[in-house]
Amino acid sequence: MTPDDLKRRDFLKASSGLLGASVLPVSLVELAGATPAESFTFAYISDSHIQHVKGAQFVRNWDRGLMRAVAECNLMNPRPDFVMFGGDLAQLALPQELDHGAQLLSGLKGPVRMVMGEHDYYADDGAYWSKLFGPQWYSFDHKGVHFVVLNSILTDKAWYDRWPDGKARMAEMAGLDNPNGSPFQVGAEQRAWLKKDLANVSKDTPIVVFSHSPLQKIFKNWNFWTDDAELVQDILKPFKKVNVLYGHVHQIQYNQIGNISFNSVMATAWPWPYPQSYAQAPSLLPKLTVPINRADPFFERDATGWQYIDVASGRVAAHYLLPENPVRTVAFDAKKNQPVDLQYQDEKSRTLPQNHY
C-alpha cells in the first residue's frame, strides 16, 4: 500500500462534542477496492499508568491523558468496530488504580478488549485485573481476521522466587531502568496454547497479535524486549499476513521481520526517550523506524496519544493521534513489504526535533 493507493474519507464528526475540530483527526485512510468485510477500523488506547497518590487522589497528568483519549475516541464517526486497551492501565497494579482506570475506560462507547501490562500484573499475578477484565490471553475472529491477545510480560521463576511478595515484585518491575528487573517472556504454556489456537486457522487468514511488550528484541536495558520473541515468531511464520501490535514502549516503533509486521502504539500517560538516547548501552531500534519528535516538557500531553488502526486486506495501517500535532500514519507498503511512515521516510523530509541524542 502506497499513499497513491489510498483514498480518504471523513472520519470524525468535527461538529460533535467536547473538543474543538482543530485538535481532532480528520481522515481515515482506507485501501481502495477493499471489500467492506476485509476493511475495518478499531481504536487502540494504551499505557495510561493510572497512579494512586493518596485517599481519592490520583496523578492528575495521567488521568488527563486517558480522559482525553476516551473523549477523542468517542468522537470517531463512523465508530470503530471495537477498542483495544494495550496494557499498563495502572502504575503499581493496585486495586484502586485498576478500579479508577476501569471507571475512566467505561466512558468508551462500544466494546473494549484488554491486554495485560507489567504494571497491571506483578502485585498479585494479575488476579485483580482478571477479576475486572477476564482472561489474560485469548483469541477472537472479526471480519475475516484472527486476533490473538497474549500476556507477554511474564518472567522466569528464578526471578519470581527471589522476592518475598507481590509488592516487592511490582516495585522492582515498575522501574523501567531497574537492573533488578527481569526480561519479559510469553512462556511455554502460552506458546503451546498459541500453537493449538492457530492450528485450525488457514494460512491465508490475516493474523493480528496484541502483546504488551514487543515480540522482538529492541533494548534490554529498558525491557523493550521479550526473551522468547523468536519462539513466538516461529509459531507465526507459516501465516502469510501477520501483524504484531504492542504497547509498553511509549513511542512509535515499527519493523518487519520476515512475514511479520510490527507496530507499537503510543501511551496516553507520558512519552519515553528512544533507546539511542541512553549513551551507555547499545540499542537495536529497528532501522526502519523514523523517530517521532522530541517531547516538549512544557506541554504535558506532547508525544502522548492514542491511535486508530485500519485493517485493509489483512494489513495494518496505524494512525497516531498526537495532541497539537498532525496525525501520523504508519501503513504496510505492499511493494516494499514493510510498514512505512507515510510522511517521514526521506532523511531530508525530517524535522530538526526528530533528532534524538
Next chain:
Amino acid sequence: MTHKTLALGAAVVAVLALPALGDTFGPADVQKWTAEQDAVVKQGRALWTDGKLGTNGVACAQCHPNAANTHPETYPKFQKQLGKVSQLWEMVNWCIRNPLEGQSLAADDPKMTAILSYVTYERRGVKLEPGKH
C-alpha cells in the same frame, strides 16, 4: 648581589625541599574522593527513582529512564520555553514543579548536587555541546 636577595634565594630552596606542599595528592586521596563522588551519584539515583522529590509520588525515572533525555552536555543553553540561556538545574526544577507537583530546590541544595551528579554520570563520555538543540 645583596644579602637580601641571597636570603630570599635560600628560603626558596628550603621551601622546595619540603615534602607534600601545594596540591600534592596520592592514590589514597583519589580513592577517597572517588568514593565521595560515587556516594553522591548514588544519592542522586535514589532521588531520581524514589518518587519523593515532589508531592504526587511521580519519579523522574518514570519519564527519564537512566536520566535519558536530560542532555547535561548541552547546558547552559537557550531554553526556548524560558526565553533565556538557562542552566541544567533550572530545568531540573521545572520538572520538579510540574510533572512532580513539587517545590524547587536551591541551586546549591545537596539534593540538587546529587541529582546533577547522577544525570552527568549517566551521560559520561558524551562530548560537550553547549547550546545544542
